[in-house]
Amino acid sequence: MLINERRFFHHVNLSLADYHQFNRILRFLPLNNIQSLSIDSDASSLQLTHWPYLSRLRTLRVDGFTINSEYTIAYIATLIENILFIRLPALRSLDLGMNNYGTCWPITTAVVPLTYLRIDLPRMDTLISLISTPPLCDTLRQLHVHIVNN
Numbered sequence: 001m002l003i004n005e006r007r008f009f010h011h012v013n014l015s016l017a018d019y020h021q022f023n024r025i026l027r028f029l030p031l032n033n034i035q036s037l038s039i040d041s042d043a044s045s046l047q048l049t050h051w052p053y054l055s056r057l058r059t060l061r062v063d064g065f066t067i068n069s070e071y072t073i074a075y076i077a078t079l080i081e082n083i084l085f086i087r088l089p090a091l092r093s094l095d096l097g098m099n100n101y102g103t104c105w106p107i108t109t110a111v112v113p114l115t116y117l118r119i120d121l122p123r124m125d126t127l128i129s130l131i132s133t134p135p136l137c138d139t140l141r142q143l144h145v146h147i148v149n150n
Contacts, residue, residue, distance in 0.1 A: 011036040015063040032056060038063065057088050059116075061095040088112065096120070098146040113139035120146045 012029065014022055015038045022039075036059040093116040113135045121127050127145055131137060 010034065013038040015040045035059065054088060056090055058090050059093040060091060063097065092116065098144060111136060115139055116142045118144040120148065122148050
């Protein structure tokens with residue numbers, strides 16, 4: 001589903017698109033105008049190649065993670081560490097879901113100033129590390145966390 005606002009795609013929902021659909025749709029979108037994006041993890045390798053062109057992206061939601069997928073856990077750590085906070089400076093809202101698996105938060109410094117974060121974490125010490133990360137300790141206004149029961 002795509003949401004068109006004033007003939008520009010400011011809010012895009014590709015969470016139901018598989019890899020091939022994502023590839024076809026993406027070439028028609030003005031990437032530098034997208035402000036809100038919902039994607040599915042199945043198209044992750046293609047999606048990662050397009051992050052540098054999403055300069056105005058403020059809201060990102062990633063759907064489709066499963067608890068039994070080692071690839072997904074590695075992917076989300078890569079997404080957080082190498083993509084989101086380096087190539088998306090306008091990002092303020094990040095939704096990684098709350099019922100999928102325990103996300104390892106690999107960042108300790110220099111992240112974008114998120115105001116909203118929704119995430120599933122493996123342990124309480126990971127939560128402490130997360131909320132201690134500058135500038136999140138000052139900028140977060142909404143934090144939705146699910147701690148995995150081991």
